[in-house]
Amino acid sequence: MLTLIRGGRVVDPTAGRDAVGDVWIEDGRIVAPSQRAPDSTVDATGCVVMAGGVEVHSHIAGGNVNMSRLLLPDLYASEAAPEGHPFAHAGGSAAWIGANYARMGYTTAVEPAMPPANALSTQLELADIPLLDRGALAVLGNDDQLLELLRQREGANAVRDLVALNVATSRALGVKCINAGGASAFKDGVLKLSLDDEIPVYGLSTRKIMTALLDAVEEIGVPHPLHVHCNNLGIPGADDSFVATMEAAEGRRIHFAHAQFYAYAVSDPSDPSVGGFRSAAARIAEAMEKHPNATYDVGQVAFGQTVTISLDILRQFAGRKGANPKKWILTAGDAEGGGVVPFLYKPRGAVSSLQWAIGLELMLLSGDPERTILTTDHPNGGPFTEYPRIIHWLMDKEARDREIASLHAVIGERSGLGAIEREYTLSEIAQLTRSGPAKLLGLTDRGHLREGARADVAVYRDDRDRTAMFARAKLVFKDGQVVVEDGEVVSWRSGHTLALSVESDRAMEKRTDAYLVDRFGAGLDSFAVPDEAFSTPDAFEDVACLA
Amino acid sequence: MAAWVKGGATDADAAIKAAADLLAGARTPVFAGLNADVAALRAAYGLAGVIGASLDSVAAPALYAELGVLSRAGAMLTTAAEAVGRADVVLVIGSAPWDRPIVAEIAAAAPRRGRAAGSERTLLSLGSPSNGATRHVSYPVEDGGLAVSIAHLRAFAKGNLSGEAAYADLARRLAAARFGVVLYEPAEVGELGVEMLQGLVKDLNETTRFFALPIADPFQGRALVQLSAWTTGQAPRTGFGRSLPEHDPWRFDSERQVRAGEADAVVWLATLPAPRPDWLGSVPSVAIVGEGGTDATGDAAEVVIAVGVPGESAGGTLWDERRGTLGYRAAAGQPAALTAAAVLDAIRAHLTVKDLAAC
Numbered sequence: 084m085l086t087l088i089r090g091g092r093v094v095d096p097t098a099g100r101d102a103v104g105d106v107w108i109e110d111g112r113i114v115a116p117s118q119r120a121p122d123s124t125v126d127a128t129g130c131v132v133m134a135g136g137v138e139v140h141s142h143i144a145g146g147n148v149n150m151s152r153l154l155l156p157d158l159y160a161s162e163a164a165p166e167g168h169p170f171a172h173a174g175g176s177a178a179w180i181g182a183n184y185a186r187m188g189y190t191t192a193v194e195p196a197m198p199p200a201n202a203l204s205t206q207l208e209l210a211d212i213p214l215l216d217r218g219a220l221a222v223l224g225n226d227d228q229l230l231e232l233l234r235q236r237e238g239a240n241a242v243r244d245l246v247a248l249n250v251a252t253s254r255a256l257g258v259k260c261i262n263a264g265g266a267s268a269f270k271d272g273v274l275k276l277s278l279d280d281e282i283p284v285y286g287l288s289t290r291k292i293m294t295a296l297l298d299a300v301e302e303i304g305v306p307h308p309l310h311v312h313c314n315n316l317g318i319p320g321a322d323d324s325f326v327a328t329m330e331a332a333e334g335r336r337i338h339f340a341h342a343q344f345y346a347y348a349v350s351d352p353s354d355p356s357v358g359g360f361r362s363a364a365a366r367i368a369e370a371m372e373k374h375p376n377a378t379y380d381v382g383q384v385a386f387g388q389t390v391t392i393s394l395d396i397l398r399q400f401a402g403r404k405g406a407n408p409k410k411w412i413l414t415a416g417d418a419e420g421g422g423v424v425p426f427l428y429k430p431r432g433a434v435s436s437l438q439w440a441i442g443l444e445l446m447l448l449s450g451d452p453e454r455t456i457l458t459t460d461h462p463n464g465g466p467f468t469e470y471p472r473i474i475h476w477l478m479d480k481e482a483r484d485r486e487i488a489s490l491h492a493v494i495g496e497r498s499g500l501g502a503i504e505r506e507y508t509l510s511e512i513a514q515l516t517r518s519g520p521a522k523l524l525g526l527t528d529r530g531h532l533r534e535g536a537r538a539d540v541a542v543y544r545d546d547r548d549r550t551a552m553f554a555r556a557k558l559v560f561k562d563g564q565v566v567v568e569d570g571e572v573v574s575w576r577s578g579h580t581l582a583l584s585v586e587s588d589r590a591m592e593k594r595t596d597a598y599l600v601d602r603f604g605a606g607l608d609s610f611a612v613p614d615e616a617f618s619t620p621d622a623f624e625d626v627a628c629l630a
Numbered sequence: 631m632a633a634w635v636k637g638g639a640t641d642a643d644a645a646i647k648a649a650a651d652l653l654a655g656a657r658t659p660v661f662a663g664l665n666a667d668v669a670a671l672r673a674a675y676g677l678a679g680v681i682g683a684s685l686d687s688v689a690a691p692a693l694y695a696e697l698g699v700l701s702r703a704g705a706m707l708t709t710a711a712e713a714v715g716r717a718d719v720v721l722v723i724g725s726a727p728w729d730r731p732i733v734a735e736i737a738a739a740a741p742r743r744g745r746a747a748g749s750e751r752t753l754l755s756l757g758s759p760s761n762g763a764t765r766h767v768s769y770p771v772e773d774g775g776l777a778v779s780i781a782h783l784r785a786f787a788k789g790n791l792s793g794e795a796a797y798a799d800l801a802r803r804l805a806a807a808r809f810g811v812v813l814y815e816p817a818e819v820g821e822l823g824v825e826m827l828q829g830l831v832k833d834l835n836e837t838t839r840f841f842a843l844p845i846a847d848p849f850q851g852r853a854l855v856q857l858s859a860w861t862t863g864q865a866p867r868t869g870f871g872r873s874l875p876e877h878d879p880w881r882f883d884s885e886r887q888v889r890a891g892e893a894d895a896v897v898w899l900a901t902l903p904a905p906r907p908d909w910l911g912s913v914p915s916v917a918i919v920g921e922g923g924t925d926a927t928g929d930a931a932e933v934v935i936a937v938g939v940p941g942e943s944a945g946g947t948l949w950d951e952r953r954g955t956l957g958y959r960a961a962a963g964q965p966a967a968l969t970a971a972a973v974l975d976a977i978r979a980h981l982t983v984k985d986l987a988a989c
Contacts, residue, residue, distance in 0.1 A: 146955070149859040153700050156864050161874045169679030173875045175863035203947065204956040207668060208860040227715075227743050270716065270809060270839055271745040283745055400835075410704040415841050417709050417954075603711050609950065609957045616947045616958040618669055618971065 084122045085109045086563065091127025091542060095134065096453075096510040097518045097531040106132055108538040111563040115534050127542050130557055133513050134532050135190030135539030137520035140310075140340055140380045141461040142392045143180050144194045144208035144219070146201050147421045150412050151390045151462070155425050158390055158462075168213065168575045181213040183468055186570050188541025188556040190578075191521075191529060194219040195259055195310060195340065196394050199226075199610065200417040202253030206612045209580050210622045214566050216578040218524070218626075220310050221253045222394055224260035224292050225267045226418035228598050230285045239298050244591035246299040254582040254612045254623060256524065257307035258300050259340070262314055263292035265397040266420035276397060277314050278327050289314055290331050297335045303585060304629035306525020308336030308378070313345060316398045320355055321345040322363035326370050334376050338523060341382025341460040342367055343442040350497065362437070362498035364444035372450055378523050380456035383442035383473050385465025386430040392463060396420020417603075428465065436491035438464075440498040443476055443483070447503045452511045453519040470516070471553035477507040477515075478549050526581070526626070538563035579624035632921065632936040634928035642935065642968055649897075649916040649933045649973075650980030656895035656914070658871065659683040662884035662907070663900040665849040667946025668956060670918075670970035671857045674899055675868075677978045683897070684869035685858075686884035688904045689851025694879055695816035696844060697855070697865050699825040706831045708811060708841035709954040714739050718746035719807035721754045721800075722766070723827065724776055726815035727845055728759055732952075733813070737764045746808040754803060756783070769800050777823035784830040804830075810840035817847070846951045849904050853949040853956060888913055898931060901939055901946075901970045906930065918973055921966050935973050938966030 086108040093104045107114045107121070142148050151158075152175055159174025170178040184192055192212070197205045197219035209217040223229055223246060232241055246258060264282035265273075271283040279288045293311060300309045315324040325345035329337070339345075346367050350358035371377055388407075393399050396413060399422020403411045407427040414421040428435040442464070449455040457474070461467040476483045480503075487494055487501055495501050507515070521530020528537045540560040546552040555570025566574045596606040603609070614620065633645035640648075653659055661674050664687040678685050687693065699705070710732055713720065718741050727733050740751050753764065756779060757771030772779040785791040786801035804810055812831060816824055827842060834840035846852050858866040862875035867882035869875075880886070887893040888909045896915040898906065906925050910917070917931035920939035928934060938944025941959035943966040950957040 144860065146856075149856055150700075152859040152863050153697060153855070153865055154704060156701055156877065159863060161863065161876075169676070169870065169873075170861055170875065173862045173864075176875075177860045179863065200953070201955045203958060204856060207947065207956065208856075211672075211860060267744075270712075272808070272839060284743075284747070406704075410702065412700065412704045413706045415706075415708040415712055415839070417711050423704075602715060604952050605950070605957070609953060611958060613958050613960075615945050615960070616668075618672060 085117060085119055086123045086125065087121035088125045088127050088132055088540065088542065091130040091132035092545060093132045093532060094509045094513050095532040096514050098533050100532070101510050106532055106540060108540070108560065108563045111538050113532055113534055113536040113538055125542065125558060129545055131509060131543045131545050132532070133188070133541050133543070134517045134530050134536065135541050135559065135561070136188050136516045137524065137526070137530050138184065138189055138192035138458070138467065139456050139520045139523055140195045140458045141192055141467050142194065142196060142463070143192060143212060143461070144177070145197055145205040147392045147394070147423055150423045151392050154410060154412050154423050155390045158388065168572070171572065177208055177211040178213055181215050182572050185214040185559055185567050185572060186555055187470060187553060188543065188559050189215065190539035190559065190561050191216045191526070193217070193256060193524065196220065196222050196261065197253060197255060198222050198394065198416060198419045199249045199253040202610065203612050203616060206254060206580060207616065210617055210619065213575055213577055214561060214572065216581055216624070218256035218581040220257045220259040221249050221255035222259050222261055222419050223249060223296060224263035225265065228595065230264070230267060230282070230287060230292070233287055233291060233295055234285045239295070239302065242295045243299045243302040244588040245595070246296065247303050247585050248587040248591050248595055250303070250305070250583055251585045251587040252607065252610050252612070254580070256581050256583055256626060257305050257310060258296060259310035259312065260293055260296050261312040261393070261419060262395045262397055263289045263296070265289070265314065265395060266418070269397045269400060269420055270415055274397065274401065277324060278331060293328070294331060297332060297337065301335060305583060306626065306629055307523060308338045310338045310340060312340045312395060316344045316395060317347070317402070319347050319349040319360035321347045322366055325367060329370055329374050329377050332376060337377050339377060339379035341458065341463065342379040343382040343384065343438065343445055343464065346441045346445055362441045362444055364441050364448055365499060367445060368448035368450065371454065378454040378456065380458040381442050381445055382458055382460035382464045384428055384435060384438040385459055385469035386428045386435060386439065387465065388425070388427050389462045389465055390423060390425045392423050394419040394421050396422050398422070399424050431491055433491045433493040437493050437497055439490065440487070440494040440500040444498055444500045444503065446477055446515065447500070447505045452507070452514040453522065455515060456520045456523060457515045471550045474512055474553050475549035478512065480504060480506050525629070577619055580622055581626050582623045584625040584627055632926060634934040636932055637928040639928065645933055645935045646973060646976045647980060649935070650977045652895055652914050652916060652933060653681055653897070653977065654981055658887070658893050659895040659897065660884045660887050660893040661685040661897045661899060663688050663898045663904050664854055665904040666899050666901040666970050667940035667948055668853055668857055669946060670899060670901060670974065671854055672861070673971040673974035675857065675861050677974050679870050680978055681981060682871045682873070684867065684871065684882040684887065686867045686882055687849065687851050687854050688900070689847040689849035689854065690867065690883070692817040692847035693851045693855060693866070695819065695821050695824050698821050699828060703825055703828055705828050706835060706841050708843055710843065710952055713811040713813070713843050715742050716744040716746060716809040717741060717751065717811040718749050719752045719754065719803060719810040721756060721804065721810070721812045722758055723756050723780070723812060723814035724818045725757065725759045726818040727813050730845055732845065734764065737766070741809070744809055752803065754800060756800070769796050776819050777826060780823050780826045780830060784826055784833065787830055788833050804834055804840065805837060807838055807840060810834065810838065811843050812840070813843045813845065815845045846949060850902065850949055853947070856956065885909060899970060900925065901937055918970050935968070937968045937970045937973055944969045
């Protein structure tokens with residue numbers, strides 16, 4: 084079927100497009116303008132047409148996400164379901180996640196923290212998120228098998244083979260490390276870890292583990308660079324960890340998760356233990372200019388109640404005493420740890436206000452929005468449903484100033500946000516939410532509207548109230564089919580889970596199987612994510628490695 | 631494949647249609663048992679959502695000893711593999727864990743990973759049976775039972791009680807652990823006991839690393855919790871009577887619903903062995919049970935459909951207790967003609983909005 088989206092303002096920065104024009108769709112793909120009469124025409128006059136949004140870092144599935152639902156079942160409200168999906172109005176459920184992303188015009192989302200030991204559970208849950216294509220990153224960097232291999236100096240090929248095996252077995256889209264070595268160190272009594280601190284027992288450091296993973300990801304040809312959650316998240320001086328980690332990459336591709344939580348310079352360098360923190364956004368922006376190999380997602384804070392979810396058990400253990408309400412779950416898992424700690428970002432609190440300002444400051448100082456990805460690290464900084472408001476603040480200095488005026492004065496004292504005049508353009512928003520994240524994930528078939536792209540398209544009514552505009556898309560196409568009209572889901576279809584197509588080494592399979600049997604009483608088979616486990620036969624779609 | 635309607639043997643299609651007819655006429659249907667693989671549980675939630683049913687698990691007593699505490703106070707947990715591989719001190723609470731293989735596995739091994747590697751493992755017990763088969767240091771339970779005993783132990787560990795009582799010695803041993811684990815069966819310890827135990831573990835973590843390892847129920851309750859959490863955003867028990875998933879442990883207790891006369895139809899889903907409740911026959915019921923099992927008979931319910939047993943005559947995703955997560959188990963033998971998920975989906979396909987009883 085040939086569909087024409089006619090007369091909208093087409094915004095596709097990858098093609099230099101920002102003008103009124105047409106978009107043609109056929110067989111689930113963007114096609115060149117056709118001489119044939121379209122079977123269907125959408126009048127997009129007065130609308131903005133963009134590629135479907137792409138999410139790179141949102142905690143939407145997995146054991147800790149489920150733990151958060153059990154710990155704080157009242158975080159989301161459930162509403163009576165109208166006709167349609169029976170679970171989409173169940174607050175916080177997989178169907179709710181899919182529906183709410185789709186309403187905003189998002190069509191792809193990635194869960195960034197899948198421990199390979201729990202891959203099947205995470206993948207089953209992802210497969211139940213409707214409307215979106217999904218993916219998950221395998222978390223490595225704390226598992227005994229890997230650390231032992233590094234301790235024994237078995238070499239880069241062995242690390243590569245183990246990483247490839249984990250990616251293949253868990254059917255991941257990429258690789259992440261979270262405070263590499265931190266969970267292992269925590270189990271052995273360590274409470275603070277920096278880049279070159281020794282990991283007890285193994286004699287390694289975060290630097291050694293991370294650089295081994297950086298090399299392995301390059302060797303395998305994983306399209307998405309190593310996704311790195313640095314040491315010392317959230318503490319004054321975390322900017323030092325961030326910049327040191329960036330330099331440790333030594334030019335290799337690296338993605339930094341939720342940079343806002345690291346853009347905290349100590350307020351009083353003469354005595355870092357007092358005075359809290361001030362914005363290090365300018366320092367981070369400067370470092371990014373010097374390191375074109377690096378990207379980051381923001382981890383913007385939104386005000387209100389949330390629950391923080393992280394495999395960084397060191398951080399979550401430290402944060403447990405700030406839990407609000409006062410309850411939390413920590414799990415010393417098989418490799419990674421895990422922590423679920425409720426948190427209230429107080430609307431007029433000094434710390435929360437400053438965090439909010441730093442996230443916006445980071446984005447507004449960015450010299451390259453395509454390397455600056457919009458996230459809230461859902462739900463750690465706040466829910467992903469806050470994206471429209473965040474976009475509004477980025478695009479509207481006046482709205483931003485109004486918000487600043489309603490918040491704590493610390494914003495003026497410890498951040499540079501108030502002085503920034505910049506307003507994001509629609510093209511820059513598309514870079515922040517479409518082309519940037521798609522490029523980062525190595526998904527060349529999305530994030531743009533060029534010929535051959537997947538027909539994931541969002542049509543928004545152009546409205547100066549950018550919150551209203553981006554909260555409820557006028558139309559959303561997924562693979563060429565309309566799934567959202569006027570902000571409501573009209574067609575419940577399932578997307579695919581994107582999994583990297585990677586060969587694993589037979590010798591490493593055999594060796595790992597023996598290791599797992601010894602440790603878990605069950606071999607590699609029990610860690611598998613087979614098609615037979617899924618209710619839909621085509622739950623997965625292969626993504627090729629880089630040549 | 632075997633199926634019965636009102637005691638008479640029939641084919642699958644007729645039984646599925648009879649089940650659909652039975653549910654179409656029900657105003658307050660209930661799913662109970664739920665001892666099945668994840669695909670079947672998922673299909674049960676899908677069908678319940680369509681017909682406005684509630685769902686309850688035969689594992690509920692064990693689940694509720696934990697779930698209330700989890701949402702009220704949280705927890706500090708670890709896995710069986712970490713307990714076996716890292717723990718230098720393991721405290722076993724009560725008698726139920728001793729019936730599970732994990733105690734013998736822990737007792738037979740010493741720490742191999744982490745800072746306690748190479749040291750001896752100390753096995754401690756509170757209120758254990760005195761079977762003498764496994765070497766351990768035993769501490770008696772106090773008169774008030776396990777929950778009160780744990781409370782006293784916590785008081786000693788925290789320094790709120792002092793002296794030379796046996797629990798003072800036990801508290802010192804726990805505090806000296808480098809990687810300690812407390813093993814317990816939630817239903818035996820009870821909700822108050824679990825909350826006190828989690829408090830003890832959290833207190834111990836002020837100075838060392840100590841984690842809880844609750845033993846899973848044998849009825850796929852943990853698989854159900856995962857499925858329920860991602861499907862409805864909440865734990866079971868769940869009702870769909872008002873077109874949204876509502877979590878209510880009291881209201882959607884299937885036994886209470888049947889005995890109170892609220893439920894007018896029951897779907898008993900147990901493709902793995904589970905004790906069939908005596909109240910099942912008191913309301914019109916559908917039983918979807920494992921082929922070859924003791925309940926695969928014509929008198930088990932008004933409609934009985936025997937299907938593949940996950941891991942035996944059907945593939946299926948099940949809770950793997952040793953690994954503490956979901957794992958796929960292929961059929962070990964000849965696959966059965968039908969799976970529970972397929973039957974539930976077929977019932978759902980028979981039911982259309984016009985068939986459902988008017989509210």
